[in-house]
Structure formats: C-alpha cells, structure tokens
Amino acid sequence: MQTLTTLVLGASPNPDRYSYLATNLLHEKGYDVYPFGIKKGQIGNMNIINEWPTAGSIDTVTLYVGPSGQSEYYNAILDLAPRRIIFNPGTENPDLQALAQEKGIETIEACTLVMLKTGQY
Secondary structure, three states: OOOOEEEEEOOOOOOOOHHHHHHHHHHHOOOEEEEEOOOOOEEOOEEOEOOOOOOOOOOEEEEOOOHHHHHHHHHHHHHHOOOEEEEOOOOOOHHHHHHHHHOOOEEEEOOHHHHHHOOOO
16 A cells, blocks of 8 residues: 655744644654755654655645745645645635645645544544
C-alpha cells in the first residue's frame, strides 16, 4: 500500500508555530510529510523543503499561509491535483476553495492538529 503524502504549506522551523506542530504530529502518526516553507530549517529531523513537489505526489495540502499569501500558490496547488486541501483556522479562502472545487478537489475548513488527535484525518 502506498503511503499518502501531506504537503504542509507554510512549514516553519519555529516550534511555537502550528505548522511545526502539525508537521511533527503527521510524522509521528506515520504519514509522509512534505514540509514546504520559504525559510530553511528543520522540524524535528526533517528539513524544510524549498522546492515545489511534482504533480501527483501529494494527497493532501494543509495550509498554514493566510489568504493574502496564498494567491501566488493557487496554480501550483491546483496543478498538484491533491485529493483534498485543508484550510486551517485563519487560512479560509473562498476564492481558492471555489477554484479547487471546480477541479474536483475536496476542501475542508478544519484544524489538522485536531483532525489528527481525534482520528478524523
């Protein structure tokens, strides 16, 4: 069985950030994680990646970038054709949600950390 990969958009080396916590928890729970961020650094033993992944390699995109910072990633996210996009609190974006839904991508307004801790991920 293939392991499904989650792209954490907005991964941060700051241990106080939710993207850091989510990346760690995803990894602890056995998910493959692609921590994408603009800052170099590490989350646990994982390097933050600054190169966008290839299409078809990502199942879930979980957002930790606010709506104003998302527009530059619209096409890149949609080109990945993920199964779903999770809009964490503060990242809700009706424009990106509409574009994703037009492409048949599920959109969820939820907290990745809560989903993982409650078995809903």
